[in-house]
Amino acid sequence: MADIVIDRVRKSYGALTVLKDFSIEVADGEFVVLVGPSGCGKSTMLKILAGLEEASAGTIRIGGRDVTDLAPGDRDIAMVFQNHALYPHLTVASNMGFGLKMRGTPAAEINRRVQDAARILDVEHLLGRRPRQLSGGQRQRVALGRAIVREPQAFLMDEPLSNLDAKLRVHMRAEIGALHQRLGVTTIYVTHDQIEAMTMANRIVIMRDGEIQQIADPETMFERPANLFVAGFIGSPGMNFLTAEACNGQVQLFGQPVPVTAAAAGPVTIGLRPEHLEAGRGAVTFEARPVLVESLGSEKYLYFEAPEANRPPRRLARGDEDHRGDRLIARLMNAGPVAVGHPMTLSFDPSRLHVFDPASGRAIR
């Protein structure tokens, strides 16, 4: 087990720069999740950590040792791949023991450690099979087993769950979490799924176009996003955005003055999370006419039009499954019956508002 220090790592393919000055210090035993949209450089960073790609600049230290120029096998890390990458010609047991065998571990010791890992992951009955005789979830478990028998300094995982169906994914998510609790091995985990990031991470690194947007624990990421991109990326459904003019610590929202931070002045983008809107009267109250209601049982998603004056000027970056267009969403718990087209009273607490500079995207506090 070890800490990992990534210091100003850069990566270019010819003229294309896919990683820009990536730096982070990961503490011993920490579970850090790299998250961001497709193509933002997550896998590239992980491969550089593993030694499978060479960094164009920067250094990497694992457990105090500079590994920047070491071969993957000499870095004492284990990697779990999206397509699990089990060796198809070897049995499950040989797959798990392969890394130890390469390091010249005695057969008895390999056997003991494979048995131990198999017991932890509940794959003991599969040890004699080949990968093609396993289900998707079993394969991914064996891939995890291959990583843990090595007892490496760190685990690197590149979207290990994205080939599994939704239910199994939730299950394996919990299992990886439990495994991390049990073994306490420093883990760097890549995903494009913000829910995976929020549920598993000690700290999240949000990336976009090869650049770190914010590094924070899940709570902070949700409560205090550093910029518009992070605000739109984290949360489901994503944050509502409104435009307004700030003056003397006030903005006009839904036709009424609302207090915001005094640091804001001039045009601003206001962010308000769907879960911070409530049915009924509150600190700031307004009337809305739902154009669509999605009921998920205990909670309802209410879609309504933003007032003309507050319409966001451009499409703002949001999560994948967001198709609300210019409409706003309220996520209401136990709201009672809601009729489409009938005006209803909504409210929010102005201290929940996020204020962003529309030009730079940065949060204003």
Added chain:
Amino acid sequence: MRTRPLPRLFLYASVILTCAILLFPIYWLVVTALSQPDQLRQLPPKFWPDQPRWSVFGAILAERPILLWLGNSALAAIGAVSISMVVSVLAGYSLSRFRVRGGQSLGLFILTAKMLPATLLVIPLFGIFRTTGLIGSMWSIILAHATLIIPFTTWMLKGYFDTIPRELEQAAMVDGCSPLGALVRVILPVSAPGLAATALYGFVLSWSDYAYARTFLTNAQGNWTANLGITTMKGEYISNWADISAAAILVALPILGIYLFLERYLVGGLTAGSEK
């Protein structure tokens, strides 16, 4: 899925017709070998001889050093295929995995080499082998066949390696293999079906060669390959087509045997299960 009867009938008819066209010469070869020499030209032709002359095989084996020729053919093919496989595994793997400057044009260059007819290369090769003193030796034919085989096998193997996910060797490298170790311990075992098919193809190329053997080995009777030997049976005084056909069958049998032996590797989808 259900197919309507008419297209289905058409499908079977064309399969049968194709097989008939492909298999008829082989069938006729057998008929010719087993007929009395004087029955061959009779009209109407007989589709199976009255008294199949099974003794023809024993007779030609006693008469000609066919086993020696077959041995030479095997030696040439095994030698050429061994060299070719070593070269084309490394070359095909490099072409598949590494982005080398000019790698693409290099690959195309190899491809053009395989478009040249073998006869075009006979004369320069003859010159080279004469200066190196290899004319008449088995090495001439082994090396010449390797030049014939390598372009094909390199491209076949490149195509096969392209289908194997890179994550496999990346996993092997994280597990402590060197790049060459990952190739030997993971990629090659996983490629067994591709390697078998490629080797068989190279073997057939070498086995069926006549032009090179004719050019490089003519004056060294002890090194004749089967194909070269058989053609000398023709027309010394009169051509005995029954004997020649019987010899041709003996030459074809080893290929058939190898094919049957390798079949399980050829069809085995060993990579199934390496991806999702």
